[in-house]
Amino acid sequence: MQITSYTDYALRVLIYLAKSPNNRATIVEIADFFDISKNHLVKVAHQLGTKGFVTTVRGKGGGLSLQRPPEQIGIGEVVRSMEKHFDWVECFDEERQHCRLLPNCRLKLLFAHAGDTYLQVLDGATLSDVILEDIDHMLQNE
Amino acid sequence: MQITSYTDYALRVLIYLAKSPNNRATIVEIADFFDISKNHLVKVAHQLGTKGFVTTVRGKGGGLSLQRPPEQIGIGEVVRSMEKHFDWVECFDEERQHCRLLPNCRLKLLFAHAGDTYLQVLDGATLSDVILEDIDHMLQNE
Numbered sequence A, B: 001m002q003i004t005s006y007t008d009y010a011l012r013v014l015i016y017l018a019k020s021p022n023n024r025a026t027i028v029e030i031a032d033f034f035d036i037s038k039n040h041l042v043k044v045a046h047q048l049g050t051k052g053f054v055t056t057v058r059g060k061g062g063g064l065s066l067q068r069p070p071e072q073i074g075i076g077e078v079v080r081s082m083e084k085h086f087d088w089v090e091c092f093d094e095e096r097q098h099c100r101l102l103p104n105c106r107l108k109l110l111f112a113h114a115g116d117t118y119l120q121v122l123d124g125a126t127l128s129d130v131i132l133e134d135i136d137h138m139l140q141n142e
Helices: A005-018 A027-034 A038-050 A075-082 A107-123 A134-140 B005-018 B027-034 B038-050 B075-082 B107-123 B134-140
Strands: A054-057 A063-066 B054-057 B063-066
Touching (some): A005 A038, A005 A075, B005 B054
C-alpha cells in the first residue's frame, strides 16, 4: 500500500513552491532539484492546476505558483485530488470485483472505515505543517 | 492504495474456513468457490500456516483448519502478517528513497501516523465480526 509517485511528486512540487520566493518556481528547477523527469512533472503540474493548487505564470520570471498560502493547502486534500482511486480492497471496484462473499461480508465496510480514518489524519495537516525550517537552507544552497 | 491480492485471498480463505464445518476445508474447495488459482492459494495457505493462522490436516477429510477460533483472529493481525511492506510513501523504503527533502520533511511522520491509524481500525475487528450470517446459506448451497 503506497501513494502513487504521481501524488508523491505533487506533494514535492507543492513543498518546493511553498519554500520558494513568492511561492513560485519553474518546472525545470523543481525537476532538477528532485532529479525526476521533467515530462512527468509537467503532467503533475497540469493536474495541480486543474485541481486549484497552482497557477501557471507565463513570461520572464514565470513558472508555477501556489494558488493559496501553504497553511491553506491540506495534505489530505492533495492526496484525495491526485490519487486515481481509493479502492482499499479489490471489491471496491465495481468492474473488477467478483468475490462471491461480497453481499455477505463486512470487510468492505471495515476497510472503508480504515481508509477514511487514514485520510482524516492527512486532513489534519497542511503544507506548512510538514515543512521544517531547515528546508530553507537546502533550497538556498541551490 | 490497495491491499495485495495475496492478503485479499488470505482473508477470503480465513472467512471460508470460519464458516466451514469444524473450521476445515480443502484448498481445491476454496479455490473453486472463489474461482481463483489453486497454485496461488497454495502459497497463501503456506504463509497463513507459518504465521499461525491455519494448520494443514493430512489424510482423508484433511485440508486446512483454523488454528484459533474466528473471534481470536484479528483482521489487522492478518493484514500485518500478509502484506509485504507498509511503505506508505517511497521515502519509507531506505533502499529506494532518494528524495532530497527527506531530512527536513514531516510528510513521512504524517503518513506513518495515518498508516498506524488505518491498521488500528483493522485491529478493532476479528474474523467473526466481518462475517454475516447469510454466508452460511451461500456455503451450504455449494
